[in-house]
Amino acid sequence: MESKFRGFVEKELDSMVSLDAIEKIVAYSKNFPLHTVEDFCFGAIVGFILTAAVAGAKMMYGRDPTDKEMMEAMNIVDRRTMEIRGVIKLAMGK
DSSP: OOHHHHHHHHHHHHHHSSHHHHHHHHHHHTTSOOSOHHHHHHHHHHHHHHHHHHHHHHHHHSSOOOHHHHHHHHHHHHHTHHHHHHHHHHHHTO
């Protein structure tokens, strides 16, 4: 993945992995019958990041991201999973 695109994805993930952002997702989760709020929050963050990757590629390159770029975005999320889950637990008061 080009460093510009990778940096964009990392920056978007940084903005989502804030206590304030995750507390909002936790609050929204109360509107749904869920098995676990933690998994809902994690899924929401993954969805936001993949959406941001698509928007970023369109903005930077005027096209949809390639499969390779989308996999790299997922790899970034995978690499930072422990960090993401840690902030989710903090936001939930665990």
